[in-house]
Amino acid sequence: MAPNNAHTALWPAPHASGAVDATVHVPGSKSVTNRALVLAALASEPGWLRRPLRSRDTLLMAAALRAMGVEIEEGMGPEGTGEAWRVLPTGLRGPATVDVGNAGTVMRFLPPVAALADGPIRFDGDPRSYERPLNGVIDALRALGARIDDDGRGALPLTVHGGGALDGGPVEIDASSSSQFVSALLLSGPRFNQGVEVRHTGSTLPSLPHIRMTVDMLRAVGAQVDTPESGGEPNVWRVTPGALLGRDLTIEPDLSNAQPFLAAALVTGGKVLIPDWPARTTQPGDHLREIFTEMGGSCELTEYGLEFTGSGAVHGIDVDLGEVGELTPGIAAVAALADSPSTLRGVSHLRLHETDRLAALTKEINELGGDVTETADGLHIRPRPLHGGVFHTYDDHRMATAGAIIGLAVKDVQIENVATTAKTLPDFPDLWTGMLGK
Numbered sequence: 001m002a003p004n005n006a007h008t009a010l011w012p013a014p015h016a017s018g019a020v021d022a023t024v025h026v027p028g029s030k031s032v033t034n035r036a037l038v039l040a041a042l043a044s045e046p047g048w049l050r051r052p053l054r055s056r057d058t059l060l061m062a063a064a065l066r067a068m069g070v071e072i073e074e075g076m077g078p079e080g081t082g083e084a085w086r087v088l089p090t091g092l093r094g095p096a097t098v099d100v101g102n103a104g105t106v107m108r109f110l111p112p113v114a115a116l117a118d119g120p121i122r123f124d125g126d127p128r129s130y131e132r133p134l135n136g137v138i139d140a141l142r143a144l145g146a147r148i149d150d151d152g153r154g155a156l157p158l159t160v161h162g163g164g165a166l167d168g169g170p171v172e173i174d175a176s177s178s179s180q181f182v183s184a185l186l187l188s189g190p191r192f193n194q195g196v197e198v199r200h201t202g203s204t205l206p207s208l209p210h211i212r213m214t215v216d217m218l219r220a221v222g223a224q225v226d227t228p229e230s231g232g233e234p235n236v237w238r239v240t241p242g243a244l245l246g247r248d249l250t251i252e253p254d255l256s257n258a259q260p261f262l263a264a265a266l267v268t269g270g271k272v273l274i275p276d277w278p279a280r281t282t283q284p285g286d287h288l289r290e291i292f293t294e295m296g297g298s299c300e301l302t303e304y305g306l307e308f309t310g311s312g313a314v315h316g317i318d319v320d321l322g323e324v325g326e327l328t329p330g331i332a333a334v335a336a337l338a339d340s341p342s343t344l345r346g347v348s349h350l351r352l353h354e355t356d357r358l359a360a361l362t363k364e365i366n367e368l369g370g371d372v373t374e375t376a377d378g379l380h381i382r383p384r385p386l387h388g389g390v391f392h393t394y395d396d397h398r399m400a401t402a403g404a405i406i407g408l409a410v411k412d413v414q415i416e417n418v419a420t421t422a423k424t425l426p427d428f429p430d431l432w433t434g435m436l437g438k
């Protein structure tokens, strides 16, 4: 009998019979939730996270902090307005074991926190987590005074032997493979004895909006941060040592997870409203307003949220996605359905994401009849009439949502392991069918 567990199960991607017209409430941001958890755990007083994302990546972050002694309670928020987590920071301690799953934020943001704990903290995760780069964090922490045992590959698994405090100070790293190296050091920086000065030495630095998100959230809890954008040296970020405040923070919807729903409006010539789209945000998903407009839609940001409307036409695009790499799979899916070719550039680091996203997108779109080629730093996509088939996801949530976008326009697409969307959006299948009124 054929196995039918979540991994091998095939989900028939719904085909859109007409233009979508829906309001979709998108759950909280993964990147904001996991930063907020770390900052609340490092604070000197309790804090609240309202409307946190509850997904595999954020539940792993919460579990890891709890394992190090932090209390995270379920609550209703200070005014009883909606569900919340109350975070009670305590002295961080080991021994503890952290399962990072395949969460970049957990595997990169927590080793610096562990260096501040008292006792050994062991880090392990999914097989893919062993292949994702961590050398920037490991080497920097050692240079700043931490003791770490690893197998010498600059990757997981490893043990951080927390000494209860860390000297900190200046450090050089090459963060060209992941902006999360910089964010990781900055987030814990206020708790290092001398703070931290991070100097990026590589030739490129991806995902700058995510570094801005780190800086903004640090400042919001009282940290002093100097950045290249605030008049400092290029590629240098400096965090002054000091106590962090416990805050009451409402988590914004995840705008990168809004992407497939906006794409649905674009490819069906329909209309989607995403309530609570923030007027100002550091989330990279906010760039979809320009990118999907260039690809044929239009949008309006009102007091109700973002209303995105497709025109019925979908155009190709030539775009550098280096700042917003996590949007690439969804843009590639739309580009495969466009009326002209696309070139997506600046994203070679995607080869080290949840899977090699450039190879996976090329293979899966081409297996449906597409014409995609990999370049040194991205993809060329020449739209072709596509046909049904199995779209493999390689344990990558954004491959699953990319396949679902294609399925709207192409009959009989089956997504293998749609359950992998639980990494950041466990409700995806229900939200998707709800959007389509199925």
Ligand SMILES: O=C(O)C1=C[C@@H](OP(=O)(O)O)[C@@H](O)[C@H](O)C1
Residues within 6 Å of the ligand: 030, 031, 032, 104, 105, 177, 178, 179, 180, 183, 206, 207, 210, 211, 325, 326, 349
């Ligand atoms: O800091 C963050 O929350 C993230 C930073 C980016 O990582 P990379 O710079 O490794 O691409 C992004 O792709 C990831 O989804 C989330």
Ligand SMILES: C=C(OP(=O)(O)O)C(=O)O
Residues within 6 Å of the ligand: 102, 103, 104, 105, 326, 353, 354, 398, 424
């Ligand atoms: C790259 C991503 O995740 P991670 O936080 O695991 O790096 C992503 O969500 O697209």
